[in-house]
Amino acid sequence: MAGLTDLDAMLRELSPFVRGGRFVYVLRGPDTLDDYDWEAIEIEAQAVVIEEEGTTLVLEEEIALDYEKDYDGVFGWITLEVHSSLQAVGLTAAVSTALAQAGISCNMLAGMHHDHLLVPIDRVDDALDVLAELSAAR
Structure with missing residues (x-):
C-alpha cells in the first residue's frame, strides 16, 4: 500500500x-576510537546515521550505560x-x-x-x- x-x-x-x-545518541567517530566492539553496539542500535564526521547511533540508554558511552540528553x-x-x-x-x-x-x-x-x-x-x-x- x-x-x-x-x-x-x-x-x-x-x-x-x-x-x-529511554533513548540516547552516541557518536562513533575519530575521537571515540576505543577498545569497544562497535559492531556489537551497532547491532543493538535503534537507528544509525552515517556522516563524514562519524556514525551516530540511537541506543537505549541502558545499552549506552553498559558500554560506558557518553551521551547528552x-x-x-x-x-x-x-x-x-x-x-x-x-x-x-x-x-x-x-x-x-x-x-x-x-x-x-x-x-x-x-x-x-x-x-x-x-x-x-x-x-x-x-x-x-x-x-x-x-
Missing part, C-alpha cells in the same frame, strides 16, 4: 504511539503511526513547527512506513498533547 501524501489526511491520522524506553521515542509516503510534503515541517512553538525540541527520523520523533524524555506527554491538537485541527 502506498503511503499518504495529502498533508491534511496525514495530520488527521497521525496516531502517535510512544515506544517504551535522554529522549522519548514517538512513532507517528500514519503511513506517510517518503514523497509526502509538509508533514515534518508541520510537526516540527507545532512542537517548536510549544518549546519542545524534536529530532525526526523517517522510516519506510512511519516517521519517528525523539523528544526530551520529560516532554513526551507535552509532545503528545501538541500532536493531538495538531491532528484535531484538521
